[in-house]
Amino acid sequence: MAEMTVELVAVERRLWSGQATFVVAQTTEGEIGLMPGHEPVLGQLVEGGVVKVTTTDGETVRAAVHGGFLSVTAERISILAETAELADEIDVEAARSALGGDDEAERARAAAQLRAAGQSV
Numbered sequence: 001m002a003e004m005t006v007e008l009v010a011v012e013r014r015l016w017s018g019q020a021t022f023v024v025a026q027t028t029e030g031e032i033g034l035m036p037g038h039e040p041v042l043g044q045l046v047e048g049g050v051v052k053v054t055t056t057d058g059e060t061v062r063a064a065v066h067g068g069f070l071s072v073t074a075e076r077i078s079i080l081a082e083t084a085e086l087a088d089e090i091d092v093e094a095a096r097s098a099l100g101g102d103d104e105a106e107r108a109r110a111a112a113q114l115r116a117a118g119q120s121v
Contacts, residue, residue, distance in 0.1 A: 001021060001056065002021065002035070002036035002037065003019045003020065003021055003036055003056050004019070004020055004021075004023075004034075004035075004036040004037075004074075004075055004076060004077060005017070005018075005019060005020075005075060005076045005077070006018060006019070006020040006023055006053050006076070006077045006078075006079070007076075007077070007078045007079065008051060008053065008061070008063055008079045008081070008084065009078070009079065009080055009081065010068075010081045010082070010083050010084040011081070011082055011083065012083075015063060015084055015085075015086055016053065016061050016063070016086065018055060018056075019055065019056045020053045020054055020055050020056065020077075021035065021036065021054050021055070021056055022034070022035055022053075022054040023051070023052070023053050023054070023077050023079075024051070024052045025043070025045060025049065025051045025052075025065070025070050025079065026045065026046045026049035026050060026051075026065075027043035027044055027045055027046060027049075027070060028043070028044045028045075028046055029043060029044075032070075034072055034077055036074070036075070037074050038072055038074065039072075039074075040072055040073050040074070041070075041071075041072045042069065042070070042071050042072070043069065043070040043072075044068075044069055044070075045065055045067055045068045045069060045070055045079070045081060046067075047066050047067050047105065047108055047109075048064075048066060048105075048108030048109055048111055048112040049064075049065050049066075049112060050062060050063070050064060050065065050112055050115045050116045051063045051065050051079055051084075061086070061087075062086070062087040062116045062117075062118070063081075063084050063085060063086050063087065063116055064084060064085050064087075064090065064109070064112035064113040064115070064116035064117075065079065065081045065083075065084045065112070066081060066082055066083045066084065066108075066109055066112065067081065067082035067083070068080045068081035068082045068084075085113060085116070086116075087116045087117045087118065090113045090114075090116060090117045092113075092114065092117050092119055095110040095111075095113040095114050095117070095119075096110070096114065096119075097110075098110035099111065099114075099121070
């Protein structure tokens with residue numbers, strides 16, 4: 001099975017890195033699915049998006065990603081986010097509460113957190 005190296009990095013820390021077979025990310029141009037050997041591309045990540053990484057072990061790593069860039073070569077994908085949270089780090093109740101707030105950016109962040117955590121919005 002073909003694989004690629006994936007790094008998911010936020011400004012404050014590295015969230016995940018390892019070998020993967022598939023990555024899905026939301027860019028300003030739309031959702032993109034990436035497999036090993038993909039043509040090089042550079043994309044801008046949307047605010048309040050979700051990144052899903054399928055590891056070589058068949059596990060899925062999900063993260064709520066808020067802004068940043070995606071850089072793709074044939075062997076490597078680097079996801080460089082302004083901020084990001086892994087699904088298992090998300091406080092679902094706090095995110096649900098934030099959905100009712102007045103700040104549009106906070107609502108988008110909360111919706112992404114819920115989607116990354118596998119919750120309906």
